[in-house]
Amino acid sequence: MKKNFRRAKTKVGEKSFNKIIKAGKILFAESGYHSTSINDIIAKAKVAVGTYYIYFNSKLALYHYLLDEYQDKIRESAREATKGLTSRKDIERAGLKAFIMYVIKEPLAYKLIWESLFVNEKIFKDYYQSFSESYVENLQKHLDKGELRDDIDLETVSFILMGIANFVGLQILFKDNPQETDVDFVVNETMKLLNRGLFN
Amino acid sequence: MKKNFRRAKTKVGEKSFNKIIKAGKILFAESGYHSTSINDIIAKAKVAVGTYYIYFNSKLALYHYLLDEYQDKIRESAREATKGLTSRKDIERAGLKAFIMYVIKEPLAYKLIWESLFVNEKIFKDYYQSFSESYVENLQKHLDKGELRDDIDLETVSFILMGIANFVGLQILFKDNPQETDVDFVVNETMKLLNRGLFN
Numbered sequence: 472m473k474k475n476f477r478r479a480k481t482k483v484g485e486k487s488f489n490k491i492i493k494a495g496k497i498l499f500a501e502s503g504y505h506s507t508s509i510n511d512i513i514a515k516a517k518v519a520v521g522t523y524y525i526y527f528n529s530k531l532a533l534y535h536y537l538l539d540e541y542q543d544k545i546r547e548s549a550r551e552a553t554k555g556l557t558s559r560k561d562i563e564r565a566g567l568k569a570f571i572m573y574v575i576k577e578p579l580a581y582k583l584i585w586e587s588l589f590v591n592e593k594i595f596k597d598y599y600q601s602f603s604e605s606y607v608e609n610l611q612k613h614l615d616k617g618e619l620r621d622d623i624d625l626e627t628v629s630f631i632l633m634g635i636a637n638f639v640g641l642q643i644l645f646k647d648n649p650q651e652t653d654v655d656f657v658v659n660e661t662m663k664l665l666n667r668g669l670f671n
Numbered sequence: 672m673k674k675n676f677r678r679a680k681t682k683v684g685e686k687s688f689n690k691i692i693k694a695g696k697i698l699f700a701e702s703g704y705h706s707t708s709i710n711d712i713i714a715k716a717k718v719a720v721g722t723y724y725i726y727f728n729s730k731l732a733l734y735h736y737l738l739d740e741y742q743d744k745i746r747e748s749a750r751e752a753t754k755g756l757t758s759r760k761d762i763e764r765a766g767l768k769a770f771i772m773y774v775i776k777e778p779l780a781y782k783l784i785w786e787s788l789f790v791n792e793k794i795f796k797d798y799y800q801s802f803s804e805s806y807v808e809n810l811q812k813h814l815d816k817g818e819l820r821d822d823i824d825l826e827t828v829s830f831i832l833m834g835i836a837n838f839v840g841l842q843i844l845f846k847d848n849p850q851e852t853d854v855d856f857v858v859n860e861t862m863k864l865l866n867r868g869l870f871n
Contacts, residue, residue, distance in 0.1 A: 503789040506705040585785040589703040596845050603842075620863075627860035630842040631835050638834025639827065642803075645796050660827040663820075668868020 475528035476536050488526050490516040492540075495533045500579040504534055504590045534583075534590055541580050542598065548573045559613035560662075560670050567636055568658045574640045575649055581640075603629040619670050628669065635661060675728035676736050688726050690716040692740075695733045700779040704734055704790045734783075734790060741780050742798065748773045759813035760862075760870050767836055768858045774840045775849055781840075803829040819870050828869065835861060 479485040494516035498507040509530050513523050527533045552569035553562045574580055587594040606629035613619055639657050643649045679685040694716035698707040709730050713723050727733045752769035753762045774780055787794040806829035813819055839857050843849045 503703055503705050505703050582788050585788060588782050588785060599838075599841060600845060620867075623863050624856070624860045627839065627842065627857050628864070630838040630857075631861060631864060634834035634836070634838025635831050636834070638799075638830045638837065641799060642827065642830040645800060656824070657827050657830075660824045661831060663823050664828070664831060664868040666868075667820075668864040668866075 475532035477526055479526065484525070487516075487518050487522050490518055491523060491526060491533065492537065495537055496579055496583075499534065499537065499586060500582045504530075504586050531590070534587075535594075537583055538587065538594065538598065541577070541583055542602075544577070545570060545573055545580070559610070559618045560666065562609075562613075563632070563665060564658060564662050567639070567661060568654055570636050571640045571643055571654045571658070572651070574644060575654070578644055581637075581644075599630075599633065602633060606632065617671060623669070635665075675732035677726055679726065684725070687716075687718050687722050690718055691723060691726060691733065692737065695737055696779055696783070699734065699737065699786060700782045704730075704786050731790070734787075735794075737783055738787065738794065738798070741777075741783055742802075744777070745770060745773055745780070759810070759818045760866065762809075762813075763832070763865060764858060764862050767839070767861060768854055770836050771840045771843055771854045771858070772851070774844060775854070778844055781837075781844075799830075799833065802833060806832065817871060823869070835865075 479488040491512060494512050495507075498511055498515060502511075507530070509520070509523060512530075512533070513520050516523075527536070548569045549566040552565040556562050556565055584595070584598055587598065603626060607625045610619065610625050610628060614621055614625070639661055642657060643653055646653060679688040691712060694712050695707075698711055698715060702711075707730070709720070709723060712730075712733070713720050716723075727736070748769045749766045752765040756762050756765055784795070784798055787798065803826060807825045810819065810825050810828060814821055814825070839861055842857060843853055846853060
């Protein structure tokens with residue numbers, strides 16, 4: 472993914488940069504990528520068109536930036552939540568909870584990634600493929616330590632785990648005003664299945 | 672979901688109706704709902720604007736129609752594939768395979784449903800909630816027969832199973848020219864996890 476953006480170098484610039492980011496998030500989520508123009512974004516962000524191009528080469532550049540940011544934040548919240556944990560079982564549980572807590576806070580995240588199906592399918596594919604690859608790499612380490620059963624294809628396991636996280640996340644998002652206790656409940660239920668089905 | 676469409680009553684009408692359906696599927700999948708106009712659809716379908724309104728009240732009416740058709744076809748292919756099967760394990764396996772075979776044949780299906788996030792979030796939510804509810808109902812019957820463990824919340828199980836089907840489906844769609852043997856492989860791997868994690 473080629474990054475056609477430049478970060479702000481001054482405090483004032485940073486403020487404009489952040490206003491563009493915020494406007495982009497809202498508009499892409501509300502109307503979708505194709506229905507949003509750079510004009511819409513600068514009008515909402517209240518910045519000049521020239522200011523937009525200081526930071527982003529195109530509308531697509533902003534979309535890529537937001538998607539990367541989302542991916543980074545998800546990974547960061549997982550890293551944060553799993554710090555110090557060593558067993559894959561504990562890491563999986565904490566990571567799942569962190570992911571769901573993140574999408575409650577940032578429900579636009581789903582929209583942004585699924586929207587890529589209409590922006591450019593390759594983005595969508597790359598996004599989940601790269602998640603899958605790092606998942607497989609991590610699972611392999613724990614498999615080598617004997618923590619999970621060794622008779623299931625790890626690529627399939629990675630897609631199963633991503634599918635579970637995304638859809639159990641939807642289950643929570645569909646509730647009115649979901650609370651942390653709701654998240655704990657579905658994480659517990661999910662872990663029952665994984666504890667017996669995946670882990671040794 | 673209010674259905675603002677009328678089926679064709681003549682052979683000629685049916686031909687026009689089907690041309691509209693086909694054009695709608697292609698355009699919604701290519702550019703998304705918001706970027707597609709009724710004018711685009713009738714131009715692609717090569718029908719007069721008046722003809723469009725004989726069958727559909729609006730652009731949204733066509734979208735609803737397509738989504739309902741997709742949902743019906745998925746359920747139909749699952750019903751077909753599971754005919755005569757009695758154990759939930761066998762039903763789950765056959766249903767998963769039927770779903771993936773369907774999305775290979777009709778990859779636009781994913782786009783159409785995930786696009787609803789931008790058309791109207793309520794459609795998206797209703798779609799998965801109604802799938803979840805009928806899943807729970809069916810799982811309960813098999814739970815009553817002792818076929819699955821009785822210590823996991825069935826709503827969570829339904830979202831887990833939908834998530835697995837959707838993402839293992841993506842895993843297959845991401846391959847170049849996926850074959851039935853690829854589908855059999857991931858279905859087998861997935862069933863290993865479910866056989867131990869969910870079923871008795």
